[in-house]
Structures are given as structure tokens and as C-alpha cells.
Amino acid sequence: MxxxxxxxxxxxxxxxxxxxxxxxxxxxxxxxxxxxxxxxxxxxxxxxxxxxxxxxxxxxxxxxxxxxxxxxxxxxxxxxxxxxxxxxxxxxxxxxxxxxxxxxxxxxxxxPWPNNPNTAAMQKALGTAVSSVISGEQPPEVGARDAIESIDEAREQGGGGCA
Known part of the structure; x- marks a missing residue:
């Protein structure tokens, strides 16, 4: 940065x-x-x-x-x-x-918007990752990895699909 x-x-x-x-x-x-x-x-x-x-x-x-x-x-x-x-x-x-x-x-x-009850959790995970990278708390690679893991977990807990 x-x-x-x-x-x-x-x-x-x-x-x-x-x-x-x-x-x-x-x-x-x-x-x-x-x-x-x-x-x-x-x-x-x-x-x-x-x-x-x-x-x-x-x-x-x-x-x-x-x-x-x-x-x-x-x-x-x-x-x-x-x-x-x-x-x-x-x-x-x-x-x-x-x-x-x-x-x-x-x-x-x-x-199309994900048909998943955990869509808000997925959005929050992305926002948290972006904020942590911008603030210097995490390097981009770590923020991206954390976001992917959190989004995948929320998606699966919500029933899997995003379509």
C-alpha cells in the first residue's frame, strides 16, 4: 500500500x-x-x-x-x-x-443474487476482508484467502447453492 x-x-x-x-x-x-x-x-x-x-x-x-x-x-x-x-x-x-x-x-x-439464506454473511466476509487489507491489518493474499474460506463456509451452511 x-x-x-x-x-x-x-x-x-x-x-x-x-x-x-x-x-x-x-x-x-x-x-x-x-x-x-x-x-x-x-x-x-x-x-x-x-x-x-x-x-x-x-x-x-x-x-x-x-x-x-x-x-x-x-x-x-x-x-x-x-x-x-x-x-x-x-x-x-x-x-x-x-x-x-x-x-x-x-x-x-x-x-443473479444468490438464493442462499447466508448471502448477508457472505457479503460481510468480503467487506471484512477488503477493510482488513485496506487498513494494513492483513496482506491481500491473507485477506482473500480468509474471505474465500468464510464465504465457502457460509455458502455451505446456507444449503450450498448460489444460483
Whole structure:
């Protein structure tokens, strides 16, 4: 560790927060094993209209507007979030933005979330390993080995599968 660079594992929704950071920053796709694909778990939001809504038609109109290409571009411009609408995501201002390109690429190789009750334990093991390496408590090789062991153990205790 040189102490000269910082990094964060984060998503495109944070781009709006770093624009005024006062230092140079960039983005990169999540690392992949040699010859492998960079795989990330997608995030997302869900929307619904409650069965007891007093104004379901108005709620539906709101959701249609929210999911429109125009709204997708407005959210991108305001916060850096990749639009959910395919037409908006294909807009030149998104496709040509080098800060967003790694996130757009990641959407093509997104992996399904593990169907395992111990998914949170697996995520915690990875976070603990990354933190211990960044803080200098462990060398990268040890942090990676510990994470793999903890993740494998949690995966097996949760029933094995991650698909």
C-alpha cells in the first residue's frame, strides 16, 4: 500500500456525490479473474401500487412518467444513475460518458443474487476482508484467502447453492 490512492467499491448512483470532491477520481469495472468475466450483483428498486390506494390511476400515471426515457435521463443528469429504460440508457450522453461506461458494461454481466439464506454473511466476509487489507491489518493474499474460506463456509451452511 502506497497511501497515495483511495478506492471504494460502489455504484454509479454515487457519481453525483463525488463531482465536487476536490480531487481527481475515476471509475473502473469490478476486477475479474484472468480470462473471466467481471460479475456483479445488480441493485434496483421496485414500485407498486397498493391495493388500498385511493388514486390508483394517478399512481399509475406517476409510475409511467417515472419510468419514461425523459425521467431516466433527468435522474442520470442529477445523480448519475443509469436509467432503467432501455431507450434512455442508449442515449449518447450515457454511452459516451467514461465515468459511467464501467457501470454500463457491468449491467451486461450482472449475476443473479444468490438464493442462499447466508448471502448477508457472505457479503460481510468480503467487506471484512477488503477493510482488513485496506487498513494494513492483513496482506491481500491473507485477506482473500480468509474471505474465500468464510464465504465457502457460509455458502455451505446456507444449503450450498448460489444460483
Amino acid at each position: 502506497t497511501g497515495r490512492y483511495a478506492f471504494a467499491l460502489n455504484g454509479n448512483w454515487q457519481l453525483g456525490n463525488v463531482e465536487e470532491a476536490g480531487f481527481r477520481y475515476g471509475t473502473a469495472q469490478f476486477p475479474a479473474p484472468t480470462g473471466g468475466r467481471s460479475r456483479v450483483f445488480p441493485g434496483g428498486e421496485g414500485f407498486a401500487i397498493g391495493s388500498r390506494s385511493q388514486h390508483p390511476d394517478l399512481a399509475w400515471k406517476f409510475l409511467e412518467q417515472l419510468m419514461s426515457p425523459e425521467s431516466g435521463l433527468a435522474v442520470y443528469e442529477a445523480a448519475g444513475s443509469i436509467p432503467l429504460h432501455e431507450q434512455a440508457a442508449a442515449a449518447p450522453e450515457i454511452q459516451d460518458d467514461p465515468m459511467v461506461a464501467p457501470f454500463v458494461a457491468a449491467t451486461r454481466d450482472a449475476a
